[in-house]
Amino acid sequence: MDVGQDPRHIPAPDNTGTETEKRFAFQAQVAVRYAIEMLGGYPIDNVTCEHIEDVVVARTLGTHHGGDTTLWDFQQVKSREPNEPWTLLRIGDSKALHSLLRTDRVLRQANSEGSVLTYRLTVAIEGKLAAREPSFRDVARSDGKRESSIRARLGSKLKDLDADPEELSDFLSRIYIVELPLRGELERDNRDALGGLAEHLTIAEVWQFHQTLSDLVRSAMVERLGPRWQLFVTRPDPAEVILRKRLTRQTLAAIAVRLLPPELLDFLQASQSADYQHPYGLMETSCPTRLSDVRVPQRISIVASSETLPETCLGQDALCMLTAGPGGGKTSLLRAIQARSAAQWLAGVETQPLALTVNATALTPLRPLGAALASAANESLSRLGLGRTLGEGFFRTAPRPGTRWLVLVDGIDEITDPELRREVLQWIVQCTDRQPAVHSFVVAGRPISDAERKLLGTVPEYRLDQFSTDDLRSAVQGWFRQLGIPRPDTSADAFIAALSSVGMSKLARTPLMTSLLCQVYSMNPDGVIPDSRNALYSSFVDLLHERMHSRGPSGFRTQSEYLTQRFGPTVSKHVESLMSGLLDLIGQMAAEDESRPVDPLIYIRPARPEYLPDHSVEAWITLISRSPAGERPPAITRKMWTDFIVSALTRCGLLVREGDRLEFAHKTMQEYCAARWAMRTPQAYEQELDRTLHRWIHNGGSNPWGAPLETVSYISFLIEADQSPLHDIAHRKLYDNVTRESLHCCLLVAMINRFGSLEPESWQPLIEKAIHSTRAVVELEEEDPTTRVWAAEILAELDEDPGLAALESLAKEPTLDREFNEDPHTPDFSVRLQAALALMQFDTRRGADALMQLVLDDEDLDQLVRVRAAEILFENSDEHAGAALSMLAKESSWYYSRFEVITLYSKIDRHAAAECLNDLIEEWCDLIPEECQDYAHLLAQWGDPRQLHLVEDSRNEDDI
Structure with a gap:
C-alpha cells in the first residue's frame, strides 16, 4: 500500500470485481462492529483483521489462575445474496470450514507443545440460517439420518485435508454460527451503535467517526500473513506485521477520547497535568517545570511486613491507608497517580480507576461526597486548564460504566481535631460500603493512632519507604x-x-x-550543607528572601519600588518595613493554626468546614493590617495596598494560592514558621512547649502509639532552638517527663531523634534516660506483655542492638501469650507475633528467624499464630517459607486452617502439597466428608487421581 493512499480506496486483496469489493466492505463492517464494542467498554482486548475473510477477536474472560484468560475467536466471515438462505452445506462450499480446520490444527498442536490457548471457531454469515437447519454441534453428535448425511457430505468437502471421522466430529462440534444483519443494515447498525456511545455527537460527527473506523479496518485488511499466522496473532508480543493489522484500545484512542462526555474529557485533559507543578510550591526560578523531571519512584511496604510493592498497587482495593513521615513524598505520589490515570484514559485504557486528589480537610460528613469532590476538582484543576465547572452529579456516578473513581485523600493528619478526624475516617468507610461501588479511597497522611487506623477496619496499610x-x-x-x-x-x-x-x-x-x-x-x-533540619529550613527561607528581594527585572523589590516611588520616601520606608517583617507575620499566622483551640460549634455552617484554619486572602490581609507595618499608608488606595500585600504573600515562596485561599506550600514549612515565631522570647517559647507537650505528658493511655504522632515534626522544630536559654528550657521539659511510667514521652524522644534534632552532645543525658526507662519496662515481667513489646520497639529506635535483642527475647518468651492462649481469636493479637513483626521492621533476617521459631513452637503457641507466622514468611518470599508451610501441612493433629496452609504450600511445591492434601483427606474423610470432597476436587485439578472416588461420589449426590 502506498503511504499516502486513502484506505477507503484500497482494493480487496484478491479483487475479482464488484462482488469481491462488496464482500470486502461487508467484512470490514464486521470488524468495525467489534471495534465499536471495544469503544463501548466490552471486554475485548483487540481485533485482528487477518485477511478479507478472517477476523480474530480477543476477549478477556476474567481472572483465572492468577491472570486474565483471553478467548481468541477466529471468525470466517461469509456473505452472499440476501435472497439465498444459508445451509451447513453451503457454508461448507464457501471454504470457511477449510480455513477453520487449518486454524484448529495449528492451535491444537501448539497446546500439545505447552501453549495454553483458549480459542473458539466461528462462522459469521450475512443473513439467516435456513429454517430447521441443524447446528454444527448437532451434526457432529447426532446419529440421526439427516445429521449423519450432512456430516458425511461435509467430510467429503474436507477430504483434501485428510480429516478422519473422529477429528471431523470433534471439529464440527466446536464450530459456532453467528448470524449478521445484511450489508446495508450492518453499516447502519454500526453507525447507530457508535452514536449511542456519545449522545453529544452530531449526526455528521457520527458519520465521520464511522468512516474513520472503516478506513482503519480496510487498511488493516490489506496484508496477507504467512503459514501458521494463527500463532503469530496469539503471541503476547506480536510482530510489527501483526500490530499493523490489529485494532486495540490504543489504536482507537483518538476516537475514544472524542466519544467521552465533554465534562469527562475536560477533566481528563486538565487532570493529566496534575503533576505539572512541583507540590512544594517553590519559586518559579528554582522549580522545575514538571514534578516528573525530578521525581524518583518510591517503594511501598506493607505495614507489619517487609514485603515491598510498586506504586501501582495503590487503587486496587476499595479502601487502603498510605503513611509516610513529613516530606515523605505522599503528595507527589498522589499527584503522579492522578496524572497517570488521566493519561491512560486519554490513551484509551479505561480499565484502571480514574483518580482525583482531594485534601482531607475538604471532606466533612455533613457535605455530600459528590459536592466535596466537585469543589476540590474545580479548585485544583482550574489553574491546569479546566474549562468547565464540574457539578456534584459528575462525581456521584462512575466515570464510565464498569469503572470507578479513585479518591486520593491527602493529609488526613492535617485535620487537627482528633474527634473530627475520626468522624471523617468513619464517613469514608461508609462511602466505600455503598452499592453500587462508585468510589474507592486511598487515605494518605502522616502516621495516625492505632485507634484511628482501626476505624478503617481490616484494610491494607502501606508505608511509603524512604x-x-x-x-x-x-x-x-x-x-x-x-x-x-x-x-x-x-x-x-x-x-x-x-x-x-x-x-x-x-x-x-x-x-x-x-x-x-x-x-x-x-x-x-x-x-556548605546545613547540619540540621532547622538550619536547612532557615537557609532555604533565606534563599527565598534573597530571591524575592533581588533587584533583577523579575525581583519583587524592583516591582515594589516602581509601585511606591511616586508616593515619596515615607511610603517607600513603610513598604520596606512591611517586607522586612513579612516572615514574622507569616509565622504568626502559622502559630495561630498550631495553637488554635477546637471549636465545639464547628458544624454551624457545613458549607465550609469550620474546623479548618481560615487561610482566606481576606484573613491574611486582616492579620497583616493589624500590625503597624501592615497599616495602609494614606497615600495609597485600599485596593492598591491590598493587591500589594497579596502579591507579596504569593511571591514569598512559602505560600501558594488555591482559589480564594493562601496555603502553606508544605506542612513542614508552616511548622518551621510557627516554631520560629514561638522562639521570639523565652516566655513565649516555654508557654508553647507546655501547650504542645501537654498531650504527650498527660495522655494517660497505656499504648504509646495512641499518642499525638502528628505533632512530632513540629516539636522537633521547636526543640532545635539554637539559643542557649531556649535549649535549656526544652531539655528540662523533656528530661523531667521521660520516665518508666511515661512511654509516650520515651516514644517522643525516639521519634524526635529520627529528625536528627538530638544530635548535639547536650541532648545525650535525655537519650540515656529514655533508654534506661524503656529497658526497665522491657525487663519488668509483671508489666503488661504488650506494653513490654512496645517498650522494646522504642528501645530499638533509641539504641538498636539492645532493642533488637529485647524483641528477640520477647518473641521466644512462652508466658507472653498466656492471655491470648486462653481466648485465641485473631492471631495478629499474639504478643509474641507482634514482637517478631516489630523485629522484622528493623532487621528482616532476624525477624524472619524469629517467625520461624514461632512456627516450630508446637507446645506453647496457638496453632493459628504458627500459621500466621508461616504466612508472613511466605508473603515476604523468605527462604524459611517452604519449610514452615511443609511442617504445618504435614501435622496430622488438626485440620482447621490446614487446607489453607496446603493451598499456600502448593505455590512453592505443587507435588509435595498434593501429598499433604492426600494425607489430609485420608485422615479426616470420615469426620468431615463434605470438606474432604472439596479437597478431592482440588487434588484432581492438580493432576493427582488418588481421591477421584470422592469426586465421583460428590457428582452422584448432585445428580440425586
Whole structure:
C-alpha cells in the first residue's frame, strides 16, 4: 500500500470485481462492529483483521489462575445474496470450514507443545440460517439420518485435508454460527451503535467517526500473513506485521477520547497535568517545570511486613491507608497517580480507576461526597486548564460504566481535631460500603493512632519507604540537572558524601528534604550543607528572601519600588518595613493554626468546614493590617495596598494560592514558621512547649502509639532552638517527663531523634534516660506483655542492638501469650507475633528467624499464630517459607486452617502439597466428608487421581 493512499480506496486483496469489493466492505463492517464494542467498554482486548475473510477477536474472560484468560475467536466471515438462505452445506462450499480446520490444527498442536490457548471457531454469515437447519454441534453428535448425511457430505468437502471421522466430529462440534444483519443494515447498525456511545455527537460527527473506523479496518485488511499466522496473532508480543493489522484500545484512542462526555474529557485533559507543578510550591526560578523531571519512584511496604510493592498497587482495593513521615513524598505520589490515570484514559485504557486528589480537610460528613469532590476538582484543576465547572452529579456516578473513581485523600493528619478526624475516617468507610461501588479511597497522611487506623477496619496499610542509596543518588542527579550544576552525576556523588560528613544523610532520604538540600547547596558558593533540619529550613527561607528581594527585572523589590516611588520616601520606608517583617507575620499566622483551640460549634455552617484554619486572602490581609507595618499608608488606595500585600504573600515562596485561599506550600514549612515565631522570647517559647507537650505528658493511655504522632515534626522544630536559654528550657521539659511510667514521652524522644534534632552532645543525658526507662519496662515481667513489646520497639529506635535483642527475647518468651492462649481469636493479637513483626521492621533476617521459631513452637503457641507466622514468611518470599508451610501441612493433629496452609504450600511445591492434601483427606474423610470432597476436587485439578472416588461420589449426590 502506498503511504499516502486513502484506505477507503484500497482494493480487496484478491479483487475479482464488484462482488469481491462488496464482500470486502461487508467484512470490514464486521470488524468495525467489534471495534465499536471495544469503544463501548466490552471486554475485548483487540481485533485482528487477518485477511478479507478472517477476523480474530480477543476477549478477556476474567481472572483465572492468577491472570486474565483471553478467548481468541477466529471468525470466517461469509456473505452472499440476501435472497439465498444459508445451509451447513453451503457454508461448507464457501471454504470457511477449510480455513477453520487449518486454524484448529495449528492451535491444537501448539497446546500439545505447552501453549495454553483458549480459542473458539466461528462462522459469521450475512443473513439467516435456513429454517430447521441443524447446528454444527448437532451434526457432529447426532446419529440421526439427516445429521449423519450432512456430516458425511461435509467430510467429503474436507477430504483434501485428510480429516478422519473422529477429528471431523470433534471439529464440527466446536464450530459456532453467528448470524449478521445484511450489508446495508450492518453499516447502519454500526453507525447507530457508535452514536449511542456519545449522545453529544452530531449526526455528521457520527458519520465521520464511522468512516474513520472503516478506513482503519480496510487498511488493516490489506496484508496477507504467512503459514501458521494463527500463532503469530496469539503471541503476547506480536510482530510489527501483526500490530499493523490489529485494532486495540490504543489504536482507537483518538476516537475514544472524542466519544467521552465533554465534562469527562475536560477533566481528563486538565487532570493529566496534575503533576505539572512541583507540590512544594517553590519559586518559579528554582522549580522545575514538571514534578516528573525530578521525581524518583518510591517503594511501598506493607505495614507489619517487609514485603515491598510498586506504586501501582495503590487503587486496587476499595479502601487502603498510605503513611509516610513529613516530606515523605505522599503528595507527589498522589499527584503522579492522578496524572497517570488521566493519561491512560486519554490513551484509551479505561480499565484502571480514574483518580482525583482531594485534601482531607475538604471532606466533612455533613457535605455530600459528590459536592466535596466537585469543589476540590474545580479548585485544583482550574489553574491546569479546566474549562468547565464540574457539578456534584459528575462525581456521584462512575466515570464510565464498569469503572470507578479513585479518591486520593491527602493529609488526613492535617485535620487537627482528633474527634473530627475520626468522624471523617468513619464517613469514608461508609462511602466505600455503598452499592453500587462508585468510589474507592486511598487515605494518605502522616502516621495516625492505632485507634484511628482501626476505624478503617481490616484494610491494607502501606508505608511509603524512604529513598535507598540509589534512589537518593537518582533524585540528587535529577535536581542537579534542573539546577544547571555541571557534571550532575559526579557532583551528586560528592554531594551525598558531604551529607554523610555533616550527619544529614538519613534526613536527606525523603523527597522534600532532598529538594531543599539541593537548592540550598546550589545557591551556596561555599558548598556548605546545613547540619540540621532547622538550619536547612532557615537557609532555604533565606534563599527565598534573597530571591524575592533581588533587584533583577523579575525581583519583587524592583516591582515594589516602581509601585511606591511616586508616593515619596515615607511610603517607600513603610513598604520596606512591611517586607522586612513579612516572615514574622507569616509565622504568626502559622502559630495561630498550631495553637488554635477546637471549636465545639464547628458544624454551624457545613458549607465550609469550620474546623479548618481560615487561610482566606481576606484573613491574611486582616492579620497583616493589624500590625503597624501592615497599616495602609494614606497615600495609597485600599485596593492598591491590598493587591500589594497579596502579591507579596504569593511571591514569598512559602505560600501558594488555591482559589480564594493562601496555603502553606508544605506542612513542614508552616511548622518551621510557627516554631520560629514561638522562639521570639523565652516566655513565649516555654508557654508553647507546655501547650504542645501537654498531650504527650498527660495522655494517660497505656499504648504509646495512641499518642499525638502528628505533632512530632513540629516539636522537633521547636526543640532545635539554637539559643542557649531556649535549649535549656526544652531539655528540662523533656528530661523531667521521660520516665518508666511515661512511654509516650520515651516514644517522643525516639521519634524526635529520627529528625536528627538530638544530635548535639547536650541532648545525650535525655537519650540515656529514655533508654534506661524503656529497658526497665522491657525487663519488668509483671508489666503488661504488650506494653513490654512496645517498650522494646522504642528501645530499638533509641539504641538498636539492645532493642533488637529485647524483641528477640520477647518473641521466644512462652508466658507472653498466656492471655491470648486462653481466648485465641485473631492471631495478629499474639504478643509474641507482634514482637517478631516489630523485629522484622528493623532487621528482616532476624525477624524472619524469629517467625520461624514461632512456627516450630508446637507446645506453647496457638496453632493459628504458627500459621500466621508461616504466612508472613511466605508473603515476604523468605527462604524459611517452604519449610514452615511443609511442617504445618504435614501435622496430622488438626485440620482447621490446614487446607489453607496446603493451598499456600502448593505455590512453592505443587507435588509435595498434593501429598499433604492426600494425607489430609485420608485422615479426616470420615469426620468431615463434605470438606474432604472439596479437597478431592482440588487434588484432581492438580493432576493427582488418588481421591477421584470422592469426586465421583460428590457428582452422584448432585445428580440425586
